Amino acid sequence: xxxxxxxxxxxxxxxxxxxxxxxxxxxxxxxxxxxxxxxxxxxxxxxxxxxxxxxxxxxxxxxxxxxxxxxxxxxxxxxxxxxxxxxxxxxxxxxxxxxxxxxxxxxxxxxxxxxxxxxxxxxxxxxxxxxxxxxxxxxxxxxxxxxxxxxxxxxxxxxxxxxxxxxxxxxxxxxxxxxxxxxxxxxxxxxxxxxxxxxxxxxxxxxxxxxxxxxxxxxxxxxxxxxxxxxxxxxxxxxxxxxxxxxxxxxxxxxxxxxxxxxxxxxxxxxxxxxxxxxxxxxxxxxxxxxxxxxxxxxxxxxxxxxxxxxxxxxxxxxxxxxxxxxxxxxxxxxxxxxxxxxxxxxxxxxxxxxxxxxxxxxxxxxxxxxxxxxxxxxxxxxxxxxxxxxxxxxxxxxxxxxxxxxxxxxxxxxxxxxxxxxxxxxxxxxxxxxxxxxxxxxxxxxxxxxxxxxxxxxxxxxxxxxxxxxxxxxxxxxxxxxxxxxxxxxxxxxxxxxxxxxxxxxxxxxxxxxxxxxxxxxxxxxxxx
Numbered sequence: 001x002x003x004x005x006x007x008x009x010x011x012x013x014x015x016x017x018x019x020x021x022x023x024x025x026x027x028x029x030x031x032x033x034x035x036x037x038x039x040x041x042x043x044x045x046x047x048x049x050x051x052x053x054x055x056x057x058x059x060x061x062x063x064x065x066x067x068x069x070x071x072x073x074x075x076x077x078x079x080x081x082x083x084x085x086x087x088x089x090x091x092x093x094x095x096x097x098x099x100x101x102x103x104x105x106x107x108x109x110x111x112x113x114x115x116x117x118x119x120x121x122x123x124x125x126x127x128x129x130x131x132x133x134x135x136x137x138x139x140x141x142x143x144x145x146x147x148x149x150x151x152x153x154x155x156x157x158x159x160x161x162x163x164x165x166x167x168x169x170x171x172x173x174x175x176x177x178x179x180x181x182x183x184x185x186x187x188x189x190x191x192x193x194x195x196x197x198x199x200x201x202x203x204x205x206x207x208x209x210x211x212x213x214x215x216x217x218x219x220x221x222x223x224x225x226x227x228x229x230x231x232x233x234x235x236x237x238x239x240x241x242x243x244x245x246x247x248x249x250x251x252x253x254x255x256x257x258x259x260x261x262x263x264x265x266x267x268x269x270x271x272x273x274x275x276x277x278x279x280x281x282x283x284x285x286x287x288x289x290x291x292x293x294x295x296x297x298x299x300x301x302x303x304x305x306x307x308x309x310x311x312x313x314x315x316x317x318x319x320x321x322x323x324x325x326x327x328x329x330x331x332x333x334x335x336x337x338x339x340x341x342x343x344x345x346x347x348x349x350x351x352x353x354x355x356x357x358x359x360x361x362x363x364x365x366x367x368x369x370x371x372x373x374x375x376x377x378x379x380x381x382x383x384x385x386x387x388x389x390x391x392x393x394x395x396x397x398x399x400x401x402x403x404x405x406x407x408x409x410x411x412x413x414x415x416x417x418x419x420x421x422x423x424x425x426x427x428x429x430x431x432x433x434x435x436x437x438x439x440x441x442x443x444x445x446x447x448x449x450x451x452x453x454x455x456x457x458x459x460x461x462x463x464x465x466x467x468x469x470x471x472x473x474x475x476x477x478x479x480x481x482x483x484x485x486x487x488x489x490x491x492x493x494x495x496x497x498x499x500x501x502x503x504x505x506x507x508x509x510x511x512x513x514x515x516x517x518x519x520x521x522x523x524x525x526x527x528x529x530x
Contacts, residue, residue, distance in 0.1 A: 031069050031086035039110035048181060048203055049247050051106035052090050053143045058104060059095030066093040067127060073119040078150040082465055085111050088119045089144075092127040094136070097258045100270075103131035105143035109181055114144030117151045120157025128165040135264035137174040139254060142191065142204075143181030159186050166193035171366035174261045178202040178254055179240070180247060181469060182224075184344065192239065195363055196257065196315070199230035199240045200250050206240075238319040238352065257313060258327075260334045261326045261367055268368050269334035274310045278331045278507045285499040289376075291440055293416045296342045299324055302374065302414070303337055306330070306503045315360060320352035325360035327369070331507045336364035340376035340425070342415075349421045350381035351394040358397035365405035371413040371443070373426040379419040396529040399424045403431055404526060408513035410506060413437040413493070419445055428492055433516065434509050437493045438502075439484045449474055478502040 014020050017334030034040060034050065043050055048059070055064055069091075074366065089111035094103045105124050107114035116124075131138040147155035162225070169175055170193065177191035179199040183206045191197045199206070206229035214220055214227065226232065233240035242257075255518040262269045282305040290296055290431040303326060306311040312328035322345040326337045338357050364371050380386070380395060400410070402424070410433060411426045422443060428435040453460070456473040463469035487493040497505050 002184050004492065014143065022093060025248065027070065027086070033107065034110050035085055036110075043110055046203065048109070048143065049110040050110065051141065051143070054178075054180065054247065054251060055091065055093075055095070055104060055106055058139060058141070058246060058254060059097055059102065060099065060399075064093055064095040064104075066091060067130075068092060068123050071119055071123055073117050073151075075117060075119075075151050075154075080150050086125065087111065087134070089114055090116075090123050092121045092123045092128070094127075094134075097255050098264060099215070100258070101134065101136040102139060102258060103134070103136055104139045104141065105133050107144040107181070109145075111278075112145075112148060114181065115146060115148040115207055116144060116155055116158050117148035118154040118158055120148070121155070121161060124158075125161045125165060126164070128169065131173055132165070132169050135173060135266065137176065137258060137261065137263065138169065139178060139181055140190070140194070141178050142183050142187075144187065145182060146185050146187045148243065150232070156186070159190070162190050163193060163326045166190055170195075171265060172316055173264045174258070174367065176254060176257065178250065179206060179230075180250075182207070184210055196241045197233075197239060198242045198244070198250050198254060199233060200247055201230045201243060201245050203247075205229050218450075219434065228500060234316075235318045238316060238356065241315050243318070248475045249432065253313075257327070260313065260329070261369075265366055265368065272329065273331045274308045274332045275330065279504045281500045282503050283500050285502060288440075289414055289440060289499070293378075293442060296346065298343050299339045299341045299347070303328065303339065306506065307335075307337075316356050320350070320356040322350065323353040325355050330372075330503070330510060333510065335510070336360060336369045336371045338371060342376050342378045345381065346375050346378050348378055348381040349395060349398070350386055351389050351391050354391075354394045354398045354424075358401040361398070361401040361405055365407050368407060370408035370410070371405065371426070372506060373412045373424065373432070375408070375411060375417045375425050376415040377417055377421040377425055379421045392530045395424060399430065400526070400528045402426045404520070404528075406516075406518040406520065408433055408510060410434045410436070410509050410513075412502065413441040413443060413508070414499075415440050416442045417444075418442075428494075433513055435493050436502075436505060437484070437487065437496050438499050439496055440499075441484050441487070441493075441496070442478075443487045443492070 014023055040050055070086050071088050072086060073088050087108060089108050091108060094101055096102065105127050128138060160328050167177065175194035176196045177194045179191065179197065181204055184218040185208060188206045188208060205224045211227055212223060212226055230240060232241040234243040242253060244253065245527055260269060285302060285305050288301050297507040303312055307328035307330055312326040314324060314326045316325060322341050324339040324341050328335055328337060338360060361371060362447050381392060409426055423429060426432045460466050460469045460473065484496060
């Protein structure tokens with residue numbers, strides 16, 4: 001009987017378990033160290049941390065458990081068979097942030113420029129599946145050169161698997177994309193599918209087609225940062241929710257955001273102890289908001305007065321600044337705040353403000369975060385550009401988001417609330433659980449001056465002194481239809497409150513609504529405005 005003898009390996013394996021363990025530690029050390037000190041130095045020279053340094057900043061010390069550290073690609077051709085580094089350019093695993101489980105994957109730019117190949121993608125698919133199954137947030141630390149060209153369509157298919165999982169996880173677990181380097185082409189769609197996008201100035205960029213392609217096709221010359229840098233996406237496109245000057249600050253803010261979110265859609269956000277009394281009177285509010293509806297003020301000062309310790313995290317702070325979307329805590333519980341900003345465009349609703357607020361309301365509703373809406377809105381922004389740009393369908397996005405939300409919803413009218421914007425900003429008629437107003441409120445179809453010009457047009461025109469008649473009609477309209485208690489008398493406002501009692505009133509209302517249960521009609525999904 002003959003036997004086939006397997007060829008001996010180039011290096012014989014250690015003969016005992018101690019030798020095998022020593023060999024394992026050597027391989028792990030090689031994987032952790034990365035390709036070379038030169039590659040690490042090059043990464044640092046760009047003002048960027050390595051993937052492992054980033055993970056250490058994100059998760060609690062000693063909590064990271066890596067998955068598939070020893071994975072290598074199986075591709076060949078174009079020199080790939082001679083270069084098979086451990087991890088294949090992406091580090092995947094889980095750890096804790098303030099004691100709660102978080103899954104993470106981080107591109108290692110030192111290996112293949114962080115480019116995605118088949119093995120690389122498979123690792124990401126696995127960690128995404130684990131995050132969905134475990135019901136825990138997923139954070140991606142992005143620093144990659146796109147698809148690995150040498151692997152062709154296999155790399156492109158890897159992106160498809162990521163996009164499919166992003167969509168599957170949407171509204172189920174929080175997904176946060178942290179852009180710490182380049183992100184071009186189809187790779188940019190994964191961050192766009194997630195809940196929040198963070199960027200770092202100067203070192204991170206996102207675009208579908210780079211400056212060279214733009215120049216070739218359109219003739220326009222532009223830098224990478226000018227095309228898709230952090231400031232562009234934070235201020236102009238709205239793609240980026242948060243932009244910071246350095247990676248350390250950026251990742252620290254990711255940790256803070258995670259502390260305000262639940263693990264998944266079946267849990268409530270964590271409650272934290274607070275030394276800020278729930279019944280604290282906010283006397284400063286009496287002087288913050290001018291009685292004259294035409295005078296601007298800073299709505300962020302109002303938010304600081306009513307939330308715990310004056311702390312809040314503003315989302316999309318620099319985009320569509322006429323509306324504020326922020327996460328904060330009240331009596332230790334996370335809340336989402338949507339508020340008009342009278343300092344910018346008088347706080348009107350326009351296309352971008354509607355999109356920004358609608359997305360935020362949807363996120364809060366998905367993750368069981370109560371919504372407080374602070375109104376001081378003169379209406380929708382008029383203009384040809386707005387109408388031709390689709391203000392109707394974009395404004396309908398915000399209306400749809402509020403109407404579809406089942407979390408506790410409380411609205412507070414500080415000053416003016418006119419026309420369709422009053423209805424859209426979570427009025428009682430579209431399902432707000434409770435609606436309050438300050439004694440400075442003015443709720444009407446339009447401002448008194450405009451209303452008087454329409455209703456009393458003939459009387460004003462026929463009067464011996466048209467201006468005096470107009471002034472008298474304006475005052476009459478205000479007295480009859482715009483006094484602070486008109487809406488309350490008709491049950492459209494639940495109570496008119498002392499501004500100094502705002503914090504206590506909102507916290508009491510949130511406590512009552514904590515056990516709210518509401519169900520939407522059975523359906524596959526709605527067909528929301530686009």
